[in-house]
Amino acid sequence: MSVVIWAAGRLQESDELVATGVDHGLTVGDGVFETCAVYGGQAFALTRHLRRLGRSAAGLGLPEPDEDEVRTATAAVLAAAPDAGRLRITYTGGPGPLGSNRLPVAEQRPTLVVLAGPATRAQTSRAVRVPWVRNERSAVAGLKTISYAENVVALAEAYRQGADEAILANTVGELCEGTGSNVVVERDGVLLTPPLASGCLAGITRELLLEWAADAGLPAREEALPYEVLDEVLAGSAHLTLSGSIRNVSPVASLDGTSVALGPVSVEMQRVFQERAADDVDP
Template sequence: MSVVIWADGRLHAPTDRILTGVDHGVTVGDGVFETCAVYSGQAFALTRHLRRLARSAAGLGLPAPDEGRVRDAVAEVLAAAGDAGRLRITYTGGPGPLGSHRDEPEEQRPSLVVLAGPATRAASSRVVRVPWVRNERSAVAGLKTTSYAENVVALARAHRQGADEAVLANTVGELCEGTGSNVVVERAGELVTPPLSSGCLAGITRELLIEWAAAAGVPVREAAPGELPYDVLDEVLTGAAHLTLTGSIRNVSPVVSLDEHDVTVGELSRAAAELFQARALDDLDP
């Protein structure tokens, strides 16, 4: 299927010109976005995603998105998209100066673009470590912004090495996240994920996994600061620990290859993946 796009109150073809060349999201990456999986024509966990969209916009200093307008656009796009597997909501600063400074608040006209398209979901993931880091003290740490150039470079490196994701440390050597995923380490009989203080994104799938696994009696928790150093991945290579990725399209995806070496999937990691998929299909807006 092709991509279905909504902007300026109506649907567009993928070849239509939608954003002006001076949109601040285009010129300086001044925007935020959300990506949702789509099941049976409905965006998964849309309420949580819209809540995070508003948090990211506030953190970036953008006016609050009109949730009703966003929901209407989502409904229109999904009605026209048929069997879409992915929904993306992009919200930018709108037309603005060519530099990083913004217009005055009363002059801002934010842009909203919603689109739906196909998605491929893999049951497992292949990852590599990369030499670049997340800055946990960045002004946009924890915000889902459109400034994704670092992720593009890291993911391209992963693809050149036959992987589908790159995993990064932060500036103090802690395990942080993937370019578009959160990470979960299984060791010593529990699932442990880096804390938000590491600079990782507050992933919706990560959030739901913590809730759902805990409710099902699967040992899962956030790590204490410093508990998961980046070299914990060496334990994954030896089989002493296991690694899983979480994300809106991946869901919960156990890692089967790290740094071009096959690694084993842990029992808790496999159980978490099965639990999440079952719960997700049972409640599409948890």
């Protein structure tokens, strides 16, 4: 299926121009975004995603997004794309100078673009380690910004090695996250995910995993882990799982080109997540 586009207050044709060449999102990556899974024509966990969109915009110094406008745009693209599997909300600083500085607040006109399109979901994932790191002390650590060049490079390397995700450490050698996913390590029957202080994104799926694991009586908590814990995954004494809006909860079946066992608690968490998601589209 093709991508359906909403911008400037209406649905757009695929060949229409939806942003100016001096949009700050294009010139300097000044913007934030959200990606939601779509089930049965409805965006999953939309309220939580919009809450994070607002937090990211505030962290970047952008005006607060108009939630009613975003919801109107979301309804429009999903009505026009009933078989969509993914919703993408992009919110930028709008027209601005060619440098990193913004226009005065009174002159700012943020750009909102909402897209609906296809998505492919796999039950398991294939991951590799890469040499680059997340900066947990970055000015935009934990914000979901459109400045994704680091992720593009790291994910391209993962694909070059036959994987579908790259796993990153932070600057102090702790396990951090994937390019578009959070990581969960199953150790001795407990699901462990790096704390937000590691520099990882506050993933919506990660958030729900921790909540729903508690409800289901599955042991899960935040815990700082050394990047070398991935050696335990290769050795078979621990297991790795990725979480994300399109992946949901996806146990890792291959790490660095080597097949690894799926963790039993991780597999059960995947089942619980899918069941809960089917019961409530906006938890």
